Amino acid sequence: MKGFEYYAPETLDAAVEILARYGEGAYPVAGGTDLIPKMRYGHVAPQAVVNLKRIPGLNRITSLENGGLHVGALVTLTQLSREALVRERYPVVAHIAGKMASAQVRNLATVGGNLCNAAPSADLAPPLIALDAEALIVGPEGERRVPLEHFFTGPGATVLGPGELLTAVLLPPPQPHTRAMYIKHAHREALDIAIVGVAALVRLAPGTATCQGARIVLGAVAPTPIRAREAEALLEGAPLTEEHIAEAGRLAAQAARPIDDVRGSAWYRRKMVDVLTRRAIAGTRGEGGDLT
C-alpha cells in the first residue's frame, strides 16, 4: 500500500473541502470493507483518505414528514436490518441487509459504501431502485438529489463529482397494496457476491389481482443495476397471471446485458434473470414475498 494523507473531519463542510482539494486523488472511507482491500491489492492508490465516521448525523435513520425514510449514508447493514422503521415499512430492504456478507462485515459496511462502490452486483441497489429511492448528495456547489436509478454510471462509477459525498438515501412513503421481493442468486448462502440479483415490486389494484404499477430491477447483469422497463410495462394494468409473469421473465432476460466471468457465463445469467424475475413477481403475490 502506498502512503497517503489521512483525514477525519468532524463536519460535512470540512469533508467536502478536503475532498474537493484533492479531487480524484481523495477517497472517502466509511466501513472500509470495499476500499481497504482495494488499497491493499493496489487497485486504488489514494493520495488522501477521508474518514466520514466523525461527522455527526450521517449514521441515523429518521422518519420523514411524508411517511418516507431518511437513511444516513453511514448507517451500517446491521443497523438497516434491525431498525424497526425499516423492517415495518420496507422489509425487503431490512431482509437483504441482514443477509449480505457476514455478521462482522455487516457491522462495518455502510449503505453509502455499498452504493458508492458501485459494483454491478451491489445488493442494496436493486431493491432501493425498485422503491424509487433517491440519493442525497452534498458537494462544493451545495446539495442535490438524484434518483438512485440514475446514480450509477458504470462499474465502480457514479454521478458523484470531485468533492461530492453521498449523505443519505431517501425512501418515499410505502404505497398501499404493494409488495416487493429481492432474490439474490449466488454460489453460497453467505459471504458471496450475486451472480444475478432481481428485485420485483408490484402494486395491485385494491381487492384485485390487477397490477397497477411494477418495478423490475436487475443486478449483476449489466455495467450498472438496470430496470427491465418492457417487463414493467407489460405488467402494468394487466392481471398477474402465469402467462404475464412468464412473459415478464422473458422480457427481463432480454433487457439484461450480462458478461461471462468467474461466477457465471452470460448465457447462464440471462437464463437466471428469466427464472428469478418470474419467482420474484410470484413472490409478491404472497408466495414467500416480503411486503414493502
Ligand SMILES: Cc1cc2nc3c(=O)[nH]c(=O)nc-3n(C[C@H](O)[C@H](O)[C@H](O)COP(=O)(O)OP(=O)(O)OC[C@H]3O[C@@H](n4cnc5c(N)ncnc54)[C@H](O)[C@@H]3O)c2cc1C
Ligand atoms: C467478505 C465480504 C463480503 C461481502 N459481501 C457482500 C454482499 O453480500 N453483498 C454486497 O453487495 N456487498 C458485499 N461486500 C462488499 C461491501 O462489504 C459492501 O459493498 C459494503 O456495503 C461497503 O460499505 P463500506 O462502508 O465498507 O464501504 P467503503 O469500503 O468504506 O467504501 C466503498 C467505496 O465507496 C466510497 N464511499 C463510501 N462512503 C461514501 C459516501 N458516503 N459518499 C461517497 N463515497 C463513499 C469509498 O470512497 C469507496 O470507494 C462484501 C465485502 C466483503 C469484504
